[in-house]
Amino acid sequence: MKKFYFVMALLIVASMVLSACGASAPTAEDCTKEEVFCVGLVTDVGKINDKSFNQSAWEGVQKSNTDGVADVVQFIETADAKDYAKNISQFGDAGYDVIVTVGFGLGEATAAAAATYPAIRFIGVDQFQAATVPGVSGLNFPEDNAGFLVGALAAAMSQSNKIGAVCGTDVVPPVWRFGEGYKAGAAYADGLNGTTTEVFVVYHSDVGFDKTFTDPEWGAQTAKSMMDQGADAIFGCGGLTGNGAVTAAAQAGAYGIGVDTDQYLTLPEAAPRMLSSAMKLITPGVADLVAATKDGSIADGNVFGAAGYAPFHDLDGDVPAEVKTMMEEINAGLLDGSIKTGVSPVKP
Amino acid sequence: MDWKRFGFIALIIIVLFSVVVMVGQAKQPPLLIVTSMLATTIAVATPLTLGALSGVFCERAGVVNIGIEGMMLTAAFFGWLGGIYMFNIFHLPPSVSIGLGVFFAVLTGALMSLLHAMLSITFKVDQIIGGTVINILAVGLTGFLNRQLFFGAGSVFGGSVPSSAGVLPTIHIPITELFSSVCGTSATCLQNVQAINRVFDQKPIAMGAVLLVFLSHYILFNTRWGLRTRAVGEHPKAADTVGINVIKMRYANVIIGGMFAGLAGAYFTIESVPSFEPLLTNGRGFISLAAMIFGNWTPIGAWAASLVFGASQALLINMQIFRDVIPPQWSFLQESYIVGLTPYILTMFILTGIIGKTTPPAADGVPYEK
Secondary structure (H helix, E strand, O other): OHHHHHHHHHHHHHHHHHHHHHOOOOOHHHHHOOOOOEEEEEEEEOOOOOOOHHHHHHHHHHHHHHOOOOOEEEEEEEOOHHHHHHHHHHHHHOOOOEEEEEOHHHHHHHHHHHHHOOOOEEEEEOOOOOOOOOOEEEEEOOHHHHHHHHHHHHHHHOOOOEEEEEEOOOOOHHHHHHHHHHHHHHHHHHHHHOOOOEEEEEEOOOOOHHHHOOOHHHHHHHHHHHHHOOOOEEEEEOHHHHHHHHHHHHHOOOEEEEEEOOOOOOOOOOHHHEEEEEEEOHHHHHHHHHHHHHOOOOOOEEEEOOEEEOOOHHHHHHOOHHHHHHHHHHHHHHHHOOOOOOOOOOOO | OOHHHHHHHHHHHHHHHHHHHHHHOOOOOHHHHHHHHHHHHHHHHHHHHHHHHHHHHHHHOOOOOOOHHHHHHHHHHHHHHHHHHHHHHOOOOHHHHHHHHHHHHHHHHHHHHHHHHHHHHHOOOOHHHHHHHHHHHHHHHHHHHHHHHHHOOOOOOOOOOOOOOOOOOOEOOOHHHHHHHHHOOOHHHHHHHHHHHHHHOEOHHHHHHHHHHHHHHHHHHHOHHHHHHHHHHHOHHHHHHOOOOHHHHHHHHHHHHHHHHHHHHHHHHHHHOOOOOOOOOOOHHHHHHHHHHHOOOOHHHHHHHHHHHHHHHHHHHHHHHOHHHOOHHHHHHHOHHHHOOHHHHHHHHHHHOOOOOOOOOOOOOOOOOO
């Protein structure tokens, strides 16, 4: 028996020594050290490979790792909304330098954690701050620019000169900015092309917050009504409600336009008729803020990332070269500020 | 027939439509507006109609069913899931997968209602609580399975939602083709015919729902089965003394009702949009209960009431589409939260008894004790 203990002890010591030798790259245990720069990401309820928000943000964190900004990157998937604070504090207690929290829903938990861990920089994706929260940088996006881009595209591509948008409630400012940006973009394209496009924007404001974004059936019926009036491109802006509208449009052979991320990848039913998507460029936004944290140039409060439009995928052949050029010019104009959408941040 | 009630309902629908036509005629020909609204109305009313029929069968037999919402939601999930399994795992052709999806949805509705029947008839649980249990169970079950099957680590579909087999096709009734010869060379006439055709271009469940309304009416009021159903709902003791098996009749009708709710569920995920989202029924099961009461526990009345809900949603959508041409003094009409109240305000009016009393079956909600 004694011999057995001896062998065991030897093995354990050996494994400890060997593992210590093997680990030349820093691991999560080193995050408490000053020189090791660690970035942790907490997802909203959902998976890291959701082809949407969580995945885009994680790719931004991974980019900071491959760029050599961050030494250790790690994520925690949130299974239930009541675990937000617990998941954030796992990174907080492990001594991470930056914690990225993804989604509006984590706003409160992030602000609370920032008070608990004043040494850590928090990046809240899509967490607009009405009043500046110390320690938190809220990464937001100009939804009106994204809506503007796809509005111009839809107006340029429409055969009937009628286009539609089916959105969640206009009480939520980003939704309002998407919808009104869409109108403004269509008007801008009309100005360039000498056309007159009618734009139908319908908001699902007749129900509460719990239902406005989760009603695909309503979205589908609304899109059909618009197509009855002659619309041949439908922009779905508002979660699952918008998805219903885009899918119905695609099934009827009209153009569907997605929102937030490249929905060609997330809506297989609509993919063949998916013209583009009004995108928030989350990946570069997150990577930039992580880099800004490392060089110390980051500040509290709202930071605005960039908007863009998704590739045309299957419909690339349908889009004329002059429309592609127009889209590139509008995108450049929005980025350098020479084109303004003129959309007020919230519904007046 | 309750003509006062139907007259009132028709009046409401006509008023709702005229408002839109008055506003929208600056932009679109009135006929196109009306037909588009009619098409929307019928489609929107479909799940409400089927849900209300579900309620009519249950309650006519004396079992209160507030679990329609949950039955719809579960059926929507399992119908969709069944279609996806058939299509992606067993590689059946899309049309077969879709058909089986509808079958699974109806079967799910039947099983959920069997649970409700056991709780309320055999175990004599309070029927409101039994229905609530079904609603809560449905939310948990579909939410959990949706996450485990599609998004869980090592799930069947590997963390992503596979493409579904699609949706039921639109049944094209060739009105345009038949009547275009009447028009000759007149372009406006042809346009009108096409506009009218739009109303009839519906999908199978939407069309089936209308047929089922009349079939249910016939069954309930013109057959022996219907008479027995109503008897066990009005006075089960009397029915029992003449040799009707009350328990069996109640079971059968609750399950038939569940199958209607299952078909309503299939409407969401197999007919309207080929995807499942948690909570996608969004309270329509409860609205269909209101429609059932509004229609005084009759199939045709419930259908008419469902059409009112459908018409007010069509109004809501079209008011926003025509937002630019709404006259300033009517601008409140584009505030969707005001227009959206229409069906609920109407329901309250109806329940106050202005247009005639609504009378539930006498033994509705009372378990039968021998």
